[in-house]
Amino acid sequence: MGSPANQARIAGVAALVLLITVTATVIAGSRLSRPLRELTDAVRLMEEGKAARVTVTGRDELCRLAAAFNAMSERRERLEELRKEMVSDIAHELRTPLSNIRGWLEATEDGVVAPDRELVSSLLEEALLLQHIIDDLQDLAVADAGELRLREEPVNVADLLVQVATAHRGGAEAAGVTLTTRADGEPRLFADPVRLRQAVGNLASNAVRHTPPDGTVSLLARREGDDVVIDVTDTGTGIAAEDLPLIFERFWRVEKSRSRRTGGSGLGLPIARKLAEAHGGTLHATSVLGEGSTFTLRLPAAR
Numbered sequence: 001m002g003s004p005a006n007q008a009r010i011a012g013v014a015a016l017v018l019l020i021t022v023t024a025t026v027i028a029g030s031r032l033s034r035p036l037r038e039l040t041d042a043v044r045l046m047e048e049g050k051a052a053r054v055t056v057t058g059r060d061e062l063c064r065l066a067a068a069f070n071a072m073s074e075r076r077e078r079l080e081e082l083r084k085e086m087v088s089d090i091a092h093e094l095r096t097p098l099s100n101i102r103g104w105l106e107a108t109e110d111g112v113v114a115p116d117r118e119l120v121s122s123l124l125e126e127a128l129l130l131q132h133i134i135d136d137l138q139d140l141a142v143a144d145a146g147e148l149r150l151r152e153e154p155v156n157v158a159d160l161l162v163q164v165a166t167a168h169r170g171g172a173e174a175a176g177v178t179l180t181t182r183a184d185g186e187p188r189l190f191a192d193p194v195r196l197r198q199a200v201g202n203l204a205s206n207a208v209r210h211t212p213p214d215g216t217v218s219l220l221a222r223r224e225g226d227d228v229v230i231d232v233t234d235t236g237t238g239i240a241a242e243d244l245p246l247i248f249e250r251f252w253r254v255e256k257s258r259s260r261r262t263g264g265s266g267l268g269l270p271i272a273r274k275l276a277e278a279h280g281g282t283l284h285a286t287s288v289l290g291e292g293s294t295f296t297l298r299l300p301a302a303r
């Protein structure tokens with residue numbers, strides 16, 4: 001053992017080392033616990049459905065965790081916003097035909113309207129509109145859940161275009177619009193014919209609806225590399241450049257008020273795009289306001 005002086009020096013050094021260790025641990029601990037506390041508080045806020053962000057600076061693991069948390073929180077808020085919008089849009093869409101039906105029935109009950117054939121066909125028209133909206137919503141929900149089942153088989157695209165045109169010929173003639181089809185080089189697909197007709201049909205009905213009398217709607221199919229491309233072109237009203245990115249949004253339409261003539265609820269294009277994607281393809285639009293629009297469905301030929 002050393003002298004008392006030596007022992008005192010050793011004890012002093014040991015005490016110093018201990019002090020440094022404790023200080024370092026406390027500093028490191030507080031540096032670690034502060035951001036963790038902040039994160040915990042933010043998670044609580046998020047649980048309460050409030051906007052939650054954490055501010056952690058630096059480049060360590062905790063900062064990456066904070067950045068990931070912020071991104072997740074932002075995404076959750078956006079989804080929540082979309083969900084609220086969806087619910088209010090659906091309520092709004094269903095309200096119009098339902099209040100029409102109610103109006104007709106109340107007028108009949110009061111004896112203002114005769115319960116005749118005309119009434120029945122008005123009621124039937126509103127009921128069909130309701131059915132149409134609900135079927136569309138169902139299609140979108142199934143596609144969103146990734147549960148859209150395709151019954152794929154070899155499809156002759158030229159025949160398919162003729163079928164779609166036949167289905168829309170009556171409406172086109174009534175509107176004074178010429179409807180034509182053309183297929184270059186026998187394009188064939190392996191696809192679900194029912195879903196494909198639905199997608200092209202949505203595009204064709206939009207085109208007919210937005211084309212003034214004496215205009216033309218043409219359905220054109222061709223092979224392009226490994227793809228089959230279907231163009232639905234009209235000489236109609238066209239779509240403004242700033243509206244073009246929005247037309248594939250659910251419930252979006254240029255004319256906000258739904259009238260019989262301008263039609264639908266703004267679900268046709270989102271559905272057509274979902275159906276294209278389910279087939280591994282894409283749907284895009286180009287348009288010149290006042291001149292017309294082209295909707296291009298591009299599908300891989302061999303799947």
Ligand SMILES: Nc1ncnc2c1ncn2[C@@H]1O[C@H](COP(=O)(O)OP(=O)(O)OP(=O)(O)O)[C@@H](O)[C@H]1O
Nearest residue numbers: 206207210238247253254264265266267268269293
């Ligand atoms: N060929 C077109 N020419 C001009 N505008 C178009 C054309 N196709 C779509 N639009 C615009 O895009 C909007 C969205 O179209 P979409 O097919 O999704 O809904 P919709 O036709 O209004 O209703 P739905 O198809 O559900 O019956 C339309 O309301 C219309 O304003």
Ligand SMILES: [Mg+2]
Nearest residue numbers: 206264268269
């Ligand atoms: Mg439509």
